[in-house]
Amino acid sequence: MVSLRRTRTSKHVKVLVLSAVLISFISLPVAANAWGPIGHRVIGRIAKQHLSPKAKSRLNFYFGKNVALEELATWADEIQKQRPETAPWHHLRIAPSATSLDMERDCPEGNCITAKTRLFVGIARLALRRKSDLLEPVKFIVHFGGDLHQPLHFGHSQDQHGWDIPVELNGHSMSLGEVWNSAILELNDETEEEFSRRLIRSVTPELKREWSKGTLRDWSWETHLVAIRVAYGLLPTGSPKVLDEMYLERARGVIEEQLLKGGVRLAELLNRTWP
Ligand SMILES: [Zn+2]
Secondary structure, three states, X not given: OOXXXXXXXXXXXXXXXXXXXXXXXXXXXXXXXXXXXXXXXHHXXXXXXXXXXXXXXXXXXXXXXXXXXXXXXXXXXXXXXXXXXXXXXXXXXXXXXXXXXXXXHHOHHHOOHXXXXXXXXXXXXXXOOOHHHXXXXXXXXXXHHHHOOOHHHHOOOOOOOOOOOEEEEOXXXXXXXHHHHHHHHHOOOOOHHHHHHHHHHOOOHHHHHXXXXXXXXXXXXXXXXXXXXXXXXXXXXXXXXXXXXXXXXXXXXXXXXXXXXXXXXHHHHHHHHOO
């Protein structure tokens, strides 16, 4: 595990409180099925650093030179309202009793993120279709590479991956899903660019080698375990559950590591798509 904890300052605490007030007014439940846009853009920026020359050239072919992965990364969430059939593609709901991933049980009719990502990689890899028909599959891959690492996307079905669990953050009510999706990232006192640069610098060759191993199923189960052990596992009792500083610090560290993995593995997915 890479340590990404940062020293907190009193200034940071003030920003936390002020931001939480703001968040309680501006956070929108429509982002229920995704990392928020910040998470996806950060993952896109990290992934860009690890693309193979072949993957870069395919992306340039589809989306133009100097493609901004971070701009493509949020498209799949933006179209969810117009295309509600795509909503289940962003997550995988695992029963609390599960001890391993069972695609028949957890992903009926292939209608989940793990199966859809595999499907779109297959379509993009064959490249037998017209260029215009491949833009959407590639944009779905770019988005799902990020969502595959949002712990609560692999959470329990009965609580709508955390959106049915009321919590309190700095005196403000929200759902656990919202905390993991966007609230913690929005509390960051760095700019998005500073945050991305710091994360990009922390990917060592060893971490990259380690995180690039495995299959979509392995990554899905690993993300589920993070949800069980941290997102749910460290929750206080009571209702609403009041999140303390310890929970937030741990969640922040885990979220940063998941964003890093998401960036490295999104690049890996694209590199495997066009070997
Ligand atoms: Zn999503």
